[in-house]
Amino acid sequence: MAAFPTQARIVIIGGGIIGASTAYHLGKLGYRNTVLVEKHKLTSGSTFHAAGLVGQLRSNAGITQLLGESVKLYRTLEAETGLATGWKMNGGLRLACNAERWTEVKRQATTARSFGLEMHLLTPIEAQKLWPLMDVSDVVGAAFLPTDGQANPSDITASLAKGARMNGVTICEDTRVTGLTVEKGRVTKVRTDRGDIACEIVVNCAGQWAREVGAMAGVNVPLVSVQHQYMVTERIEGVTPDLPTLRDPDRLTYYKEEVGGLVMGGYEPNPIPWAEDGIPDGFNFQLLPSNFDHFEPIMELALGRVPALETAGVKELINGPESFTPDGNFILGQAPELTGFYVGAGFNAFGIASGGGAGKALAEWIAGDGRPPYDLSPVDILRFGRNHQDVGWVRARTLEAYGKHYTIAWPHEEHASGRPLRRSPLYDRLAAQGAVFGEKLGWERPNWFAAPNEAPRDIYTYGRPNWADAVARENRAARASLAILDQSSFAKFLAVGRDAEAALSLISAADVAGPVGTVTYAPMLNRRGGIECDITVARLSPTSYYLIAGTGAATHDFDWIRRNIPAGLDAHLIDITSAYGVLTLIGPNSRALLEKLSGDDVSNAGFPYASLREIRLAGAPVRALRLTYAGELGYELHMPTEFTASVYEALMAAGAEFAITNIGYRALESLRLEKGYWASGSDVGPDHSPLEAGLGWAVKLGSGLPFIGREALEAKAAQPLTKRLAGFTVTDPAIILLGRETIYRDGVRMGWLASAGFGPTVGLPIGYGYVRRPEGGLDDAFLLAGSYELEVAGARVPAQLHLGPLYDPENARIFS
Structure with a gap:
């Protein structure tokens, strides 16, 4: 028997298909100093009883790509290793x-x-x-x-394990992990019942045991076992x-x-x-x-x-428990709590379909110094937040997600379990006024407001939704007069220290070195030149900045910024999300309302666009930002949480003169679609550069100053673009655009819509997507010369391409 390894570069915990696949792909990448430890025998957890169906299609391009990688591997693995896999592509x-x-x-x-x-x-x-x-x-x-096809789970795992060994990976069965040693923010040792293994990187592929293994190092892995x-x-x-x-x-x-x-x-x-009090010992x-x-x-x-x-x-009749997650997606990536601690678990009974691609993605994630090979945000562990710390909440939501596995995936569908959890101070007030809430990262957020004669609930359909009229009302209020939206769920960070400017200047592709009071849209890029974070940065002082991110990006964006602060700089990031409420005023009368309530100068000269002012409003200290996501005159009002209710009441009372109207996030979505503003996570993301997304104006490429992603962006700028974000409309207002509709130019498939909806002001369905042309040459002339169609539910409909905003009233009304 070979000597037990006491040192390794990488230790993988768990010998199911995910662990074996990760070991196989790490070996392929040359990481021969890798050890896989399994507490019993390979496949002895849940892999051995998996059904083995292999489907590929998901609603996200990255996950579909990952599943396609599984099929590519399974088609050739048996020939490579000489071990049968049971793979057959029977459709x-x-x-x-x-x-x-x-x-x-x-x-x-x-x-x-x-x-x-x-x-x-x-x-x-x-x-x-x-x-x-x-x-x-x-x-x-x-x-x-x-x-599509099917495979034998045990056979394919054995074949992957043999392939891993062929490439120098060591596999230790009957080796139970008893603890993890953490030093200076990373695991340095895996302790087992056969001895310790010193290491640099740990990959937690422990399946149902992944939450328990993560807890050994203080890492939260939100999954539970279900029969x-x-x-x-x-x-x-x-x-x-x-x-x-x-x-x-x-x-x-x-x-x-x-x-x-x-x-x-x-x-x-x-x-x-199952195993609500822990998985029994010896469950192999x-x-x-x-x-x-x-x-x-x-x-x-x-x-x-x-x-x-x-x-x-x-x-x-086989009853095998498996690990499931609160949103039905599996968990990959580097944990936010530690450096070099990766997770591959929670596969919701499609671990065999995902195994080959997930192991490849994890291996490339590790080789990529902590970044995935392509956009895998729907499965990234960084999608979770504070609400996922409680296993009771996780279990309730997971059981709901399991029960919906085969129900229709309705557009705009919301979960019901574990709610309400995170509430702004206005929750009860808004509910009393007809608010219909959605949930994101545990936050209750108003989606729309029902009139007295409307049922305050979503009725799911693939047709025109029951809230369409309400959204149109709210859209008109924002365009014509005055609207108010509770955006307290925004993620909010404070960057402080004498080197805060230097750190953010390196992390951000935009110029954030402006004077105090400057508000900057500051995309942060990965080393491939893709948009990693969609951030607004406001300078508070020479040594402090206020950063605002989307609700769902809270964990991801904080992790990205924190990890990229250069060592040795006096710069620190603090999450202050819960400390501030946010009320957004939108519409041509928003300045008039502020003038009624504040003695501070909020004129265009005193408070220009893209600036921040500390003002007093209804007795509260308010950090006001002059910008909105709607393309109208407006302000984001950030205030200490305890003032939120009082400020809201004062705004509503004084705003009655202007018919102030509560609006929700669905109206905001319609407003941004009409204005041509991009949506983070769909229109822009890690696989999209600012040049492709039409955001070249936001980056300091011509400054000569260094920033993460500069080299990749310079290389892209020197070559013809192979994809470009554009807007599309169809003339029939009854057509429902939801995103992922196929884009055809002159009859040739050239991309798909990334986001879509309806614009009540323009009266048209609107979508945004990337026109893709591998040979490049996507200039304005080429784009505008084509004849376009969108495929919607199998039918092609004529479409019009747009390179500018669909709603563009007088500039004076928007920007002054």
Whole structure:
């Protein structure tokens, strides 16, 4: 037996498919001094009982790319290692049994085309020819992805492990991690029952145990275990090896062929959690007792689809707990609490589909010095926040997400569990005025306000939403007179120290060295030149700055800025989100309202655009910023939290003269769409440079000053652009644009919409997306010369491209 390693560059904890894949890819990248430790045997956690379906399509391009990497690997792995993987590309069918589901499936087919995946829409009879055993009497239509498939989870893990060993990785089974030693913000030692391993980097791929392993180092991994059952039958006549995988979401079930029989499982609406008090010791290669009563409703639904199941012999009903997360997405990336501590866990029962690509992404993440190889923000551990610290809250939200696994993914759908949690001081006041709240990172935020004759709730649909009229009212109020929006959920940071300017000047691509009172849009780039953070920076003093970020970006942006402050500089970042409430005034009468309530000079001369002033308002000290996300005259009013309610009451009372109106985030979205403002996380992100996004004006490329991403941006500036952000409208106001609609130029697919909605002022559906041309040459003339269409739910509709704002009233009204 080989000697136990006492030193390694990288230690991977967990020998399921994710750990094995990460080890394999690290070995491929030359990280031979890598050790994988597994407390029992490879696959002994949840991998051994995984169903093994491999689907690729998701609503995000990066995750779809990751799943595609899995398929690429599985197609060649057996030839490389000589070990069977059970991989077969038999395709995947997805059924629709009602009109709304069929709309969803057609939109998924459009998304597939946008991302370059082959997906075919079929009639019920065409679907039945591919899957003859099913009854299609209630089927409206189906979709088929020919490159989907299935694999044997244990075999593919063994093959990955052999590939890892072939590239120098050491795998230690029967090695239990007992603790982690943390020194100066990173793990320096993994303690095991066979000895300690000194290391530089730890990768937590411990599956259901990942939260427990993370806690050893003070890292929060928000996942919990949930029971998941599937049935394995004896041979069934007509089940052939090439039978596609089948997903029947309206009946909550999935199917795959196995040794001439079927595997059939489902996602019940009332899931059962497991190990609420901790996972029992010695839980290796173990299953839970079969729960036939709980599975019976799923079985009844399946019998209606596959009548042959009624007479089929049942080998077993497998009840295997797996790790699930609060939003249904898995967890990858470097933890915010430590340097060099990575997580790959919480795969929500699609670990086999994700395994190959997730391991590759994690390995490249490590090789990339803590940054992912492409935009993986939907699965990045940095998407979580303070609300995810409590396991009770995480479990409640996770069980809701599990129960929605096969329900229709409605546009603008909100979760209901664990709410309300984080509330601004105005929550009750806004609720009393008809506010319908959404939730982001635990914060309750007003989405829209119902009139007395309107039901104050969202009614989900793929058609015109029930809140469309309310949003139009709120949009008109902001354009015509005066609107107020509670934006207290903004992430707010303080950068302080004698070297604060030097640090932010290096981290930001914009010039933040202006005088006190200057407000700067300050994108922060990664080393590829992509927009890592979408930040507003206000200078408070020679040694302090006030930074504002989006609600959902709170953890990510704080982590990025903190990690990139150069060593040795006297610069410190402090999260002060909870210390300040924020009220945003929007509209042509916003200055008049401030003049009524404040004795400070808020004239255009005294308080110009893109500046900050400390003013007194209704007895409160207010940090006022002259800017809005709506393209109208307006102000963000930041005040200590305890003053928020009083200031709001004073603004509402004095604003009655101007018919001041509460508005929500959906109206704000419509306002920014009309004005042509970009949306962080969709229109701009880590894979988009400022030059591609039309934000070249915001970067100090011509200054000669250093900043992160400068070299990459200079290289991009020297070459023709291969993608550019543009706006699109369609003339039929009944068409619903949601994002991911395919862009066609002169009949050629050239991208997809990143964000979309409806503009009440212009009366048109609006979308923004990148026109992509690998050979470059995307100048204005080329863009404007084309004839455009958008594919919406499988149908192409004529579209108009725009390179400027759709709503552009007199400049005097906006900027003075």
